[in-house]
Amino acid sequence: MDHAQAPVLDALAAYHRAGRYAFTPPGHKQGRGADPRVRAVLGADTFRADVLATSGLDDRQTSGGFVAEAEELMAHAVGAEHAFFSTCGSSLSVKAAMLAVAGGRGELLVGRDAHKSVISGLILSGLRPRWVRPRWDGELHLAHPPSAAEVEACWERWPDAAGMLVTSPTPYGTCADLATIAEVCHQRGRPLIVDEAWGAHLPFHEDLPTWAMDAGADVCVVSVHKMGAGFEQGSVFHLQGDLVDPARLRACADLLATTSPNVLLYAAMDGWRRQMVEQGHGLLQSALDLAGDLRLAIDGLDGLRVMQDEFLGVEASHDLDRLQIVVDTAGLGISGYQAADWLREHAHLDMGMSDHRRISAQLTFADDSHTGQRLVTALQGLVDAAPALPSPTPVELPDPTALELETIALPRDAFFGPTEAVPPRGAVGRIAAEQLTPYPPGIPVALPGERINAAVVQYLLTGREAGMAIPDAADPDLATIRVART
Numbered sequence: 001m002d003h004a005q006a007p008v009l010d011a012l013a014a015y016h017r018a019g020r021y022a023f024t025p026p027g028h029k030q031g032r033g034a035d036p037r038v039r040a041v042l043g044a045d046t047f048r049a050d051v052l053a054t055s056g057l058d059d060r061q062t063s064g065g066f067v068a069e070a071e072e073l074m075a076h077a078v079g080a081e082h083a084f085f086s087t088c089g090s091s092l093s094v095k096a097a098m099l100a101v102a103g104g105r106g107e108l109l110v111g112r113d114a115h116k117s118v119i120s121g122l123i124l125s126g127l128r129p130r131w132v133r134p135r136w137d138g139e140l141h142l143a144h145p146p147s148a149a150e151v152e153a154c155w156e157r158w159p160d161a162a163g164m165l166v167t168s169p170t171p172y173g174t175c176a177d178l179a180t181i182a183e184v185c186h187q188r189g190r191p192l193i194v195d196e197a198w199g200a201h202l203p204f205h206e207d208l209p210t211w212a213m214d215a216g217a218d219v220c221v222v223s224v225h226k227m228g229a230g231f232e233q234g235s236v237f238h239l240q241g242d243l244v245d246p247a248r249l250r251a252c253a254d255l256l257a258t259t260s261p262n263v264l265l266y267a268a269m270d271g272w273r274r275q276m277v278e279q280g281h282g283l284l285q286s287a288l289d290l291a292g293d294l295r296l297a298i299d300g301l302d303g304l305r306v307m308q309d310e311f312l313g314v315e316a317s318h319d320l321d322r323l324q325i326v327v328d329t330a331g332l333g334i335s336g337y338q339a340a341d342w343l344r345e346h347a348h349l350d351m352g353m354s355d356h357r358r359i360s361a362q363l364t365f366a367d368d369s370h371t372g373q374r375l376v377t378a379l380q381g382l383v384d385a386a387p388a389l390p391s392p393t394p395v396e397l398p399d400p401t402a403l404e405l406e407t408i409a410l411p412r413d414a415f416f417g418p419t420e421a422v423p424p425r426g427a428v429g430r431i432a433a434e435q436l437t438p439y440p441p442g443i444p445v446a447l448p449g450e451r452i453n454a455a456v457v458q459y460l461l462t463g464r465e466a467g468m469a470i471p472d473a474a475d476p477d478l479a480t481i482r483v484a485r486t
């Protein structure tokens with residue numbers, strides 16, 4: 001295929017060359033109606049490129065097939081059989097994959113370290129999750145992706161499950177042994193879905209962790225806006241093999257998708273694919289070299305430690321994306337929350353993930369020595385400022401076994417059934433009716449249908465006190481928790 005083409009971008013350029021005008025949405029009519037104060041911030045070109053996809057960019061019958069062609073090019077670029085664009089983020093793509101695999105009923109094996117969008121998929125579909133235990137690291141207090149042996153044990157226990165969903169890379173950059181997990185699933189004739197939201201760049205450099213399609217996954221979901229150069233919400237789901245019907249997968253996505261997809265998102269994904277095919281290897285090599293230099297420089301700062309080797313091992317993760325730089329701040333006597341807040345306020349830098357003792361910097365091929373130096377200088381500033389910062393409020397971290405809450409009801413039943421809001425301590429022993437998700441990284445600690453225990457409540461309350469954000473709770477301050485009414 002000719003990867004010099006970018007069908008959506010080319011169609012947009014042709015649209016403008018032809019001087020098209022539309023008596024259709026978007027009502028701003030290529031920016032004519034946009035308030036100049038809005039245009040001044042967003043830029044006139046943003047509005048100019050925001051045109052209707054069908055009966056606009058393409059004709060009434062989409063006979064130009066620009067998006068379909070861009071999807072084919074994307075699939076070809078990464079070695080998948082099919083690629084589908086979504087303008088509703090991986091949050092939509094992952095739900096579409098779950099529905100296509102499980103058909104809206106029955107059971108699905110799911111790694112319990114799943115993102116909240118997967119849990120939303122369980123609530124909407126009514127599927128019964130059969131949880132696959134991640135490898136909890138009691139010392140680091142984080143979850144490594146589930147092992148292939150654990151997946152096999154779960155298949156033995158729940159052989160009727162429709163498929164398996166695993167998250168890899170995690171927001172920490174840690175990866176599962178996807179090839180062996182895919183093999184284990186395929187021995188049962190069942191598909192593997194990989195939530196690879198953090199892995200859009202993986203197909204384009206051999207020193208990055210194995211890309212899910214190369215590892216034999218059936219469906220994988222990537223957020224092009226995370227590690228690629230898409231606009232926010234730009235996501236692609238890829239498919240190969242014959243365990244999942246492509247028409248079914250597209251139809252499931254259609255159930256959830258908008259009827260007004262944003263052409264800007266399509267165009268950016270289309271152009272990013274061309275860029276990656278033509279220059280991706282070199283760009284990612286530079287990013288990996290930069291990451292290596294930054295890891296050394298940050299590790300050399302007093303009180304900061306870059307985490308890497310401890311992420312890998314037999315009972316840890318299988319691989320690591322070294323563009324995700326996770327920094328332990330405990331040596332400075334401050335929490336990750338304090339570090340992130342200080343960096344935002346004093347250095348105008350926003351960090352990827354922050355928790356009770358870590359922050360992360362997510363590098364992409366867009367970073368260079370200038371942005372890298374800015375990070376190191378800011379972290380040096382943090383090191384200098386740390387002695388004057390207050391001692392962090394301690395977070396009471398539960399023992400990993402306490403995090404494994406008992407599932408009592410289907411997520412859907414608990415979410416849609418009668419609920420009541422109770423004070424947090426009164427929620428102990430009750431069944432959660434909402435997701436309680438520290439964000440980022442967005443992995444729910446408790447979800448609808450699980451019996452809440454005292455350790456989890458204590459963790460969330462002390463975490464909240466220390467600066468943890470729990471945005472999806474009905475009461476993000478956790479003065480109350482929503483539980484199933486008895």
Ligand SMILES: Cc1ncc(COP(=O)(O)O)c(C=O)c1O
Nearest residue numbers: 089090091115117167195197223
């Ligand atoms: C593991 C994982 N899956 C899915 C998503 C959802 O992706 P999106 O933001 O593209 O909807 C995220 C977002 O952070 C994520 O971290």
